[in-house]
Amino acid sequence: MRINKFLSSLGIASRRAIDKYIEEGRIKVNGVIASTGIDVTEEDEIYIDKKKIETNRIEEKVYFMLNKPLEVLSASSDDRGRKTVVDLIKTDKRIFPIGRLDYMTSGLILLTNDGELFNRLVHPKSEIYKKYYIKVFGEVKKEEIEELKKGVLLEDGKTLPAKVSGIKYDKNKTSMYISIREGRNRQIRRMIEKFGYKVLMLRREKIGELSLGDLKEGKYRELTREEIEYLYSV
Numbered sequence: 224m225r226i227n228k229f230l231s232s233l234g235i236a237s238r239r240a241i242d243k244y245i246e247e248g249r250i251k252v253n254g255v256i257a258s259t260g261i262d263v264t265e266e267d268e269i270y271i272d273k274k275k276i277e278t279n280r281i282e283e284k285v286y287f288m289l290n291k292p293l294e295v296l297s298a299s300s301d302d303r304g305r306k307t308v309v310d311l312i313k314t315d316k317r318i319f320p321i322g323r324l325d326y327m328t329s330g331l332i333l334l335t336n337d338g339e340l341f342n343r344l345v346h347p348k349s350e351i352y353k354k355y356y357i358k359v360f361g362e363v364k365k366e367e368i369e370e371l372k373k374g375v376l377l378e379d380g381k382t383l384p385a386k387v388s389g390i391k392y393d394k395n396k397t398s399m400y401i402s403i404r405e406g407r408n409r410q411i412r413r414m415i416e417k418f419g420y421k422v423l424m425l426r427r428e429k430i431g432e433l434s435l436g437d438l439k440e441g442k443y444r445e446l447t448r449e450e451i452e453y454l455y456s457v
Contacts, residue, residue, distance in 0.1 A: 224262060226241065226261050227245075227264050229268070229456065231342070232339065233276065233282060234278075234282040234316060234337070235271070235338075237338055237341045237342070239345075240299070240319065245257050245259050248391070249271055249272050250269065252269050253268050254404030263278075264354060270361075271368075278407070282316065282336060284335065284336060284337045285316050285337075286317065286334075286337065286445060286450075286451050287314075287333065287335065287443050287446065288333055288438065289331075289442075289443040289447075290435055290441065290442055291324050291440075293302065293328075293392055295311065297325075297326075298320065299318070299445055307333055309334065311443060318335055318336050319334065320334050321340070321341050321344050322344065322345055322406055323429060328412075328424045328426065329425075330425075330428060331354075331430055332427070333433075340451075340454060340455065343456075348455070351404060351430060351457045352429075352431065352455065353405045353427055354402040354427070354429035355403075355404060355411055355422065355425060355427050355428065356400055356426045356428050357400075358397075358422075359396065359421075359422055360420060361397065362396075363397040363399070364418075368390065371387050372385060375414045375417055375418065376396040377408065383403070385401050387402075388445050396423065397420075400428070402409065424449045434448075453457065
């Protein structure tokens, strides 16, 4: 099995993270620095950062929903010592976030040690929508709302059509819900800023049919079996 898929299946990290470890020369297989795409088996000796990996283990899979606060990094660790989403969850498993939320964006984020589910949900062909609540300074025009729905031309290409609902205007501020199924860096902020508006608040409310509900900011819970099955179904 390809090394990134193999280590991901053990709950070490996502395939993308494993590929990065390989590029950084942090993984050795049978005493030799690993190269991208090599095949490995349970019989191989694999070390990450000089720590031996138990290749024959089957780790219990865990799945969490977190209501991420502001100023928390969507990562497993940070070399600058900033608090990460992993720091907020008590578990002895090596979990990692599925996708990202900006440092100054709050809301729903999923964490797991299930590399297969991670790859399904972050795959470019994934059709799962993420719903955000946004508040901006200024009154967003109707024609700009229509452009959001059709796709906004950004520096890295035109976005896919977004769903827009719940538009409200109050004292020179606009609030609304925007749903997208892409995962570009800071995408919603860039879409709004393209029209010259300042984002005052951004919170992710839903991933597909999974909703924050009454989960308070900074708190987390385990996903139900039905929720896990739903995520695999999409």
